Amino acid sequence: MKNFIQNETSQRIIFVGLAILCLIPFVSSPIALALGIILAVFIGNPFEKNLHQYIHLLLQISIVGLGFGLKLNEALQAGKTGLVLTVISIATVMILGYFLGKIFKLDKSLSYLISVGTAICGGSAIAATSPIIKPSTKQISLALAIIFTLNSVALFVYPPIGHFLNLSQEQFGLWCAVGIHDTSSVVGAASKYGNEALKMATTVKLARALWIIPVSIMTMFIFKNKESKIKIPYFIGYFILAILLNTYFPFFESFGSVITVLAKSGLNLTLFFIGSTLSLQTLKTIGIKPLAVAIMLWITISVGSLLYIIH
Template sequence: MGFLTSNKNIQILIFSVLAILSFSGLVSSPIALLLGLFFAILVGNPFENKVSKYISKLLQISIVGLGFGLHLDEALQVGQSGFLLTVGSIFSVLILGYFLGQLLNIERPLSYLISAGTAICGGSAIAAVSPIIKANTKQISLALAIVFSLNSVALFVYPSIGHWLMMSQQDFGMWCAIGIHDTSSVVGAASKYGDEALKTATTVKLARALWIIPVSILTMFIFKTKDSKIKIPWFIGFFIIAILLSTYFPIFEVVSPTVTEISKLGLNLTLFLIGSTLSLEALRSISIKPLFLAIFLWIFISIGSLILILN
């Protein structure tokens, strides 16, 4: 292992082979994530700093591509059915996270980052509210490490539970969108379950991601930082445009299956890249109290939303 970690050419070669394998569709999304994780731990990622810059862009482009596989009536129906559950879950997690963070005596910015990441959409929510609450680099890194670690677990646990409970495609997609933090893991778990689950999960999760805007405004008042800028997730607008094009322009029906398939492969590659940035150092930096808070909130939202969906 010492030779591999010291020889950059070997690192680059292995990274390239695994990236191509992940994009090829020969491995599932959870396996792609594991490949990235094992690569980071056993070999070391020579592109760790550069890769981080492209993960969000690749994820956003892939999600926009998935929009071509949806029609407007499907998207509206799914969005309406998940609205109340989305609103209830977001604010219950934020409130519970606030009181539990105080009880555990966790730094207020860190507990808020974990709560927001769990309530809305993982890393995107953390990135949106961190400048508003003036979180420092250590707090942001710790929150991201915890959220991405739990996302990794969810990729394997959720599909297994879904099959065990014999959940329908729509119910499982809804559960993924509510219970899993980050969009990449939501789509990864849902795509493993089935195409209908993927459509439901993507639509509800992106509708959920729009809550970054009102939550960011609320955060400005809570932390009294009214001069902060709010980051709007622009790619959601392009996702909606893709749905409209596939609905009202028949010509896109020819290319939609291909675009959708390539987008799924892009998400597989995204998960590999995410895994390749999760080093042992990042995992070791996770302390007990913030981890307990994150796990408690995740179990709360997972079990609570599952009960409501099944009933």
Template sequence: MKIFNHNTTLQKFFFIAMSIVCLTPFVSSPIALLLGFGLALIIGNPFEKYLHHYIHLLLQISIVGLGFGLKLNEALQAGKTGFILTIISISTIMILGYFLGKFFKLERPLSYLISVGTAICGGSAIAATSPIIKPSTKQISLALAIIFTLNSIALFVYPAIGHWLHLSQEQFGLWCAIGIHDTSSVVGAASKYGNEALKVATTVKLARALWIIPVSLLTMFIFKNKESKIKIPWFIGYFIMAILLNTYFPFFDQFSSVITVLAKSGLNLTLFFIGSTLSLQTLKAIGLKPLGIAIFLWVFISVGSLLFIMN
């Protein structure tokens, strides 16, 4: 029950105040997500219609900032480690998602969006392939709601399992990058686990995000739509540029730690915004069949990648 339905000024005050709190080092990534969801549940979100654009922009800026905390050799090593696992996981999830969609007679566009969101990078992959397969607005909303809900759960579950299994920083970072859908939750969970985990997770996940390009081309062939344009995640190029500047220009050493701290704060604010866009109405609208398929794919990739990494 929202308590400030008729007082927009109070809503805005509390929302801005909590946004500032999420920028402090006292708030972790999972807590920022919870605060956003709780605040939206109690008082509503007065900025909801504006936030979706800023969520993507803030996430991209934060990711680029994290690049200043990496050296080129670290990035190459992490990318090399996750390359084979990325290929195996993407192809497996896309094939499995196709057959599950057929078996449960789920609408083809919705089934495809869930599969590509799970296989590559959550909301970004859904946004990239939607103009190609032309799903209904409801199908896009459902796919995003499912992916963001599972992302929110992963933000809490993954670090707990990682500590329980005594995963190393590198193991956990790689597992996050493969098993969690969206980049924001990947980086959020990894940052909670440790700095080394964050470096591995960020690099592998962004390398994984580049698979949007070949998968979009394949999608155009499958859905026979040659008129659509492919959305390329250009910000990954800026992330690579940040790594190169931090590696080859000692001048940036004196600023890199500050930039990294600011980037982590920006990520927390991003997760707060994401949490504030979730609602009980959205969650109630999710059907059992699409949710069941999404959970199965997520558990499959989570368990499968974890066993692969541990062995």
């Protein structure tokens, strides 16, 4: 499909206008993502080449901002609640991903990237393990395209299912943190469901992201590359610091709600950016076999964690 607007200046104006629109509080996370996808498909993204480096930075800043809306006891309780489910789900996805990769005869590196992205935290996990695995650029792009596509689907599908099953805020937040790959979509779906769901989802997901470290060490032995450096998600430390400041210093508590609102707007902008990179050209690169493996892993972790949470 050709873009309706070919003029780059016009594309830039529309891009900036939609980005500003996503900062307005009444624009929800799914709408922000949808606007990005519509822009990519019908208009074109004039900033696509340079946008990826800002997506992760903006996401990290937004996540740290959300920390000012949490108290330490809430964070500890959420982390404790999700610990067992986190361990079970990560182990299940990594093992199942290995066997599905063998069955579908996927390249070992691509199969591993899809598995680790599904098991831990989407694009961040793929970015952390790629320097160790040393896959081709095409394999990294393919794994990211699959993960971001399924994230987009989850952002629209999870909230209606949660309401249909009458899940509590805490149940839905925990389900999002385990069942959705990338942190941006986890927080986006949870924020649409409610503030308590957002608190649970953010804390459990970031605690889950710390598993990048032991999984990266395991990856070194699997791919026999002990010289690679482990990429540690240091921004989680700033998230914890924000929680501590909000808990023990009334000065920060007084404007914590303002920071939280700004952080949610930043998250919406992040989702708009992500959506704007999902062009038809990107989606066409996704093969049937890797997509089938990713969908099977996603269904397994989504349905399995939901049944665990309910029962």
